Amino acid sequence: MARSSTSRRSAAAAKKASNDRRRKNMWFGGLGAAGLAVVVAVIMLSSFSGNSGSAGGNLADGVVENFSFTLFQGQERLGAEKLDIDQILGKPIVLNFWAGQCPPCRAEMPDLQEFYEGSKDEVTLLGTDVGQFTGLGSRRDARNLLKELEITYPAGFTGDGSVVRKYKVVGMPTTVFINPDGTIFETWSGGLNLDILNRLTGPMIDQAAREQVPS
DSSP, rough: HHHHHHHHHHHHHHHHHHHHHHHHHHHOOOOOHHHHHHHHHHHHHHHHTTEEEOOOOOTOOOOOOOOEEEEEHHHOSSOOEEEEGGGTSSSSEEEEEOOOHHHHHHHHHHHHHHHHHHTTTTTTEEEEHHHHHHHHOHHHHHHHHHHHHHHOOEEEOOTTHHHHTTOOSSSSSSSEEEOTTTTEEEEEEOOHHHHHHHHHHHHHHHHHHHHHSSS
């Protein structure tokens, strides 16, 4: 009886170990190269950006660094295909750095789309693909993701790799909330949802409205 009980316990332990290995393989193998690239990119970008910024990624009170970008879509909204960030100041901006093979970017895009549909007259939303600088996809991958998810908000790419350092993109996606005067209200590292978008843009919208009221 003792030997039988010991054998059953050994068999159970072996099965558990096998299941654990299987789950581990599913995690790394199931996510594929894109999922692993997210981890690698976060490590690489963290090293590249140094220790600037708080642990939560709050870079409030900074000033935007100008850079040029080219739109995949949204030209009719922003007025041109090629623009500088400085040219779209004047109302609150949500500047979202993303990539075509970034799973967390994909996950947040429907919420960004919903936010855009409800707030496009008050806030400028701009998605900027930095996949070529983070190892998370090409411009074609970015275009394909926009098409697949039926995203309509302004989105494009930049050829300026320094934006990763200038905007402290230490994780993907990273979203920068910019006041109408070009000062940075907040920087959010990681995926967003609609509640977070509304919570962070609310004070900027209120401040912009107050500044537009004649004294």
